[in-house]
Amino acid sequence: xxxxxxxxxxxxxxxxxxxVLLADLFLPSSEAPDETVLPIxxxxxxxxxxxxxxxxxxxxxxxxxxxxxxxxxxxQSKQCREDVHPVLVVKAIVLVDxxxxxxxxxxxxxxxVARLLTLTEKQWNDISEGLSDCGRLVITKDGTDxxxxxxxxxxxxxxxxxxxxxxKLAVVRDKKSPTxxxxxxxxxxxxxxxxxxxxxxxxxxxxxxxxxxxxxxxEEVN
Numbered sequence: 001x002x003x004x005x006x007x008x009x010x011x012x013x014x015x016x017x018x019x020v021l022l023a024d025l026f027l028p029s030s031e032a033p034d035e036t037v038l039p040i041x042x043x044x045x046x047x048x049x050x051x052x053x054x055x056x057x058x059x060x061x062x063x064x065x066x067x068x069x070x071x072x073x074x075x076q077s078k079q080c081r082e083d084v085h086p087v088l089v090v091k092a093i094v095l096v097d098x099x100x101x102x103x104x105x106x107x108x109x110x111x112x113v114a115r116l117l118t119l120t121e122k123q124w125n126d127i128s129e130g131l132s133d134c135g136r137l138v139i140t141k142d143g144t145d146x147x148x149x150x151x152x153x154x155x156x157x158x159x160x161x162x163x164x165x166x167x168k169l170a171v172v173r174d175k176k177s178p179t180x181x182x183x184x185x186x187x188x189x190x191x192x193x194x195x196x197x198x199x200x201x202x203x204x205x206x207x208x209x210x211x212x213x214x215x216x217x218x219e220e221v222n
Contacts, residue, residue, distance in 0.1 A: 103211035
């Protein structure tokens, strides 16, 4: 069974990549901290941050030919071919914060998502095999409507301190994000109001717009 191709970084390690703050990713290319690297809005950079919230987790098995849901050992599209096989498609979106700004980070690689969820290879394979009963599983910050034990397990895991933890991420600006064009047009002095809870009181502060990033590597923080 094929579970799709990974996109995790296979070249430089995280220690070889420049480390920046999330707020630095708003710098114009001409203000990049190092002229020898790619423009800061388009290069691959490391951020050390804390995963604050798990927005969404989607795991599904799709047809290798047409992309429709693959269930009960066959493609659910009647017009599809017979010589097809299932491919695992995953997507996870989390909210991170490094003290300078917040960002949503998307993961599209099965290996990275398993690492994000702190699952071993065997545990991840067991979850993948469990999808044969439903074909598609969705977990959001509000929970899941699936009654499968595997869904309840993942729902608890996504909101646990095993996942909501500090880590280092190799990220790029997510050009496919629907909010990316809007963010690109914002000037540095265009801030947004952010509500912060301190003890029993709440205060309002100004912060940069929410970044949309895509992750290509993850490393634990000791």
